[in-house]
Amino acid sequence: SPPEKPIIIKCRSPEKETFTCWWKPGPDGGQPTNYTLLYSKEGEEQVYECPDYRTAGPNSCYFDKKHTSFWTIYNITVKATNEMGSNISDPHYVDVTYIVQPDPPVNVTLELKKTINRKPYLVLTWSPPPLADVRSGWLTLEYELRLKPEEGEEWETIFVGQQTQYKMFSLNPGKKYIVQIHCKPDHHGSWSEWSSEKYIQIPTDFRVKD
Amino acid sequence: SPPEKPIIIKCRSPEKETFTCWWKPGPDGGQPTNYTLLYSKEGEEQVYECPDYRTAGPNSCYFDKKHTSFWTIYNITVKATNEMGSNISDPHYVDVTYIVQPDPPVNVTLELKKTINRKPYLVLTWSPPPLADVRSGWLTLEYELRLKPEEGEEWETIFVGQQTQYKMFSLNPGKKYIVQIHCKPDHHGSWSEWSSEKYIQIPTDFRVKD
Amino acid sequence: LPICSNGSVNCQVSLGELFDRAVKLSHYIHFLSSEIFNEFDEHYGQGRHFIARAVNSCHTSSLTTPEDKEQAQQIHHEALLNVILGILRSWNDPLIHLASEVQRIKEAPDTILRKAVEIEEQNKRLLEGMEKIVGQVHSGEVGNEIYSQWEGLPSLQLADEDSRLSAFYNLLHCFHRDSHKIDNYLKLLKCRLIHGSNC
Numbered sequence: 001s002p003p004e005k006p007i008i009i010k011c012r013s014p015e016k017e018t019f020t021c022w023w024k025p026g027p028d029g030g031q032p033t034n035y036t037l038l039y040s041k042e043g044e045e046q047v048y049e050c051p052d053y054r055t056a057g058p059n060s061c062y063f064d065k066k067h068t069s070f071w072t073i074y075n076i077t078v079k080a081t082n083e084m085g086s087n088i089s090d091p092h093y094v095d096v097t098y099i100v101q102p103d104p105p106v107n108v109t110l111e112l113k114k115t116i117n118r119k120p121y122l123v124l125t126w127s128p129p130p131l132a133d134v135r136s137g138w139l140t141l142e143y144e145l146r147l148k149p150e151e152g153e154e155w156e157t158i159f160v161g162q163q164t165q166y167k168m169f170s171l172n173p174g175k176k177y178i179v180q181i182h183c184k185p186d187h188h189g190s191w192s193e194w195s196s197e198k199y200i201q202i203p204t205d206f207r208v209k210d
Numbered sequence: 211s212p213p214e215k216p217i218i219i220k221c222r223s224p225e226k227e228t229f230t231c232w233w234k235p236g237p238d239g240g241q242p243t244n245y246t247l248l249y250s251k252e253g254e255e256q257v258y259e260c261p262d263y264r265t266a267g268p269n270s271c272y273f274d275k276k277h278t279s280f281w282t283i284y285n286i287t288v289k290a291t292n293e294m295g296s297n298i299s300d301p302h303y304v305d306v307t308y309i310v311q312p313d314p315p316v317n318v319t320l321e322l323k324k325t326i327n328r329k330p331y332l333v334l335t336w337s338p339p340p341l342a343d344v345r346s347g348w349l350t351l352e353y354e355l356r357l358k359p360e361e362g363e364e365w366e367t368i369f370v371g372q373q374t375q376y377k378m379f380s381l382n383p384g385k386k387y388i389v390q391i392h393c394k395p396d397h398h399g400s401w402s403e404w405s406s407e408k409y410i411q412i413p414t415d416f417r418v419k420d
Numbered sequence: 421l422p423i424c425s426n427g428s429v430n431c432q433v434s435l436g437e438l439f440d441r442a443v444k445l446s447h448y449i450h451f452l453s454s455e456i457f458n459e460f461d462e463h464y465g466q467g468r469h470f471i472a473r474a475v476n477s478c479h480t481s482s483l484t485t486p487e488d489k490e491q492a493q494q495i496h497h498e499a500l501l502n503v504i505l506g507i508l509r510s511w512n513d514p515l516i517h518l519a520s521e522v523q524r525i526k527e528a529p530d531t532i533l534r535k536a537v538e539i540e541e542q543n544k545r546l547l548e549g550m551e552k553i554v555g556q557v558h559s560g561e562v563g564n565e566i567y568s569q570w571e572g573l574p575s576l577q578l579a580d581e582d583s584r585l586s587a588f589y590n591l592l593h594c595f596h597r598d599s600h601k602i603d604n605y606l607k608l609l610k611c612r613l614i615h616g617s618n619c
Contacts, residue, residue, distance in 0.1 A: 283432060
């Protein structure tokens with residue numbers, strides 16, 4: 001029998017310059033089946049084929065910079081074909097502006113400091129994910145950090161906007177904390193994964209003057 | 211004699227949308243004196259008169275949204291006139307972004323809590339002043355809190371950045387504390403007044419187990 | 421306070437400060453446009469597939485605008501400033517009508533009405549700022565060159581409710597896209613002109 005229609009499961013851009021779509025083949029009736037991704041762009045009649053089926057692995061299509069446009073809707077379908085016939089997925093509409101999911105922030109560092117009047121606080125610093133070009137202003141990232149005492153259950157989450165440094169003033173003396181950070185484009189797209197866990201031991205004399 | 215020249219004492223914007231200027235009349239020689247506020251905008255020849263002398267009370271001029279521009283520097287003067295003549299104040303230059311002084315934070319709440327391992331601490335929470343629309347970065351506020359034991363002299367001030375919650379782990383059992391919070395725009399502008407005083411009685415068993 | 425010594429004439433807001441304020445405002449306008457678009461879609465769009473009719477419907481699609489990072493970086497900054505001005509001017513008229521016509525939609529939530537009015541005000545304010553920036557960047561007169569005429573008012577006044585709501589949806593969809601373009605281009609220009617592309 002002809003293959004069942006594939007499903008486009010996800011499209012993602014890691015740095016708002018390129019993007020990749022993945023699909024899930026349907027049952028192929030045991031026949032060798034071939035997949036073709038076709039797309040058209042808003043306001044154009046022309047239909048194009050996937051420029052690169054290999055870079056992002058099996059059942060995927062990678063759109064490099066030259067094939068990636070913003071503020072325009074891609075209409076994407078995947079056709080499965082074998083000897084008995086073919087079947088086309090439902091159309092998947094994508095505006096790359098909305099599918100940006102960056103990699104996690106890197107170089108997360110934690111440092112205990114004291115203010116002029118001897119008050120201890122914790123300074124967290126981090127860097128944007130290397131792939132993301134925030135220097136030019138093309139991509140603007142926002143960050144959120146979470147922390148909790150090592151044996152605690154509940155994370156405390158703090159949105160810190162576009163800063164890459166944060167000062168924590170209210171920490172429990174003698175406690176060991178876990179800290180993670182993730183990031184997201186400033187308006188649209190989704191949060192990255194959390195950065196790897198960082199630990200910091202707050203000294204017992206991390207006491208605010210009585 | 212003609213009235214002495216008035217002095218422009220203050221201009222303030224509570225939310226970076228409107229602003230008000232106040233002046234102090236000089237000695238008026240006992241004559242009925244009339245005050246006229248005139249302003250021009252940087253790079254423009256045209257001179258305008260105060261759009262609204264009433265809304266903000268006596269000896270004031272209120273600039274509503276339509277008359278408030280934060281792309282330009284205002285050159286403001288006040289002219290005092292009576293039968294014998296008139297006198298003009300020194301020019302007062304205003305850049306609206308620099309005169310933002312928000313209203314104090316609201317909904318200040320204090321709550322005693324215990325951590326998982328039964329360690330007591332105090333949680334302070336508050337909300338931004340209603341007028342300021344902080345949700346979207348249009349006006350980003352920073353906060354500072356101060357507290358002192360009721361009969362104590364010295365306030366302890368703690369800067370908490372953009373957080374609207376703060377946890378205190380090291381307070382004196384049995385003491386009654388006074389807490390206040392104020393806020394300021396993250397770049398230019400000045401601190402609001404302190405919020406009204408809030409009291410919290412720390413129970414005697416509020417011992418931090420070492 | 422910016423030091424304007426008494427009697428000094430050219431006491432003015434610096435280009436860096438103008439860009440700071442313009443970026444904060446364009447960020448806020450796009451935030452408002454996301455809120456009003458999502459709220460309108462939730463309230464009126466459920467099950468009506470307005471998006472299919474909105475594709476390729478923007479009155480500003482005739483304006484040539486950079487569509488990827490390379491194009492945005494290669495365009496001269498004066499040309500990119502003119503693109504921003506062109507988009508902003510193209511939205512002056514439709515936003516005025518949006519703010520008034522939306523009041524006539526049956527049971528339109530107050531939050532949508534208020535946001536429509538605020539968007540119109542803030543867009544005008546950003547246009548004022550951009551003309552100030554262009555005035556400082558290239559000392560020549562600020563020309564009233566490119567902008568795209570909007571003829572959509574009749575569609576906002578159609579008797580058939582579904583068509584009328586679809587027209588509102590299109591307008592909000594297009595403004596949502598264009599305000600994001602403006603915000604993105606401004607952030608790029610600020611980094612290029614003020615921070616030497618090293619934000």
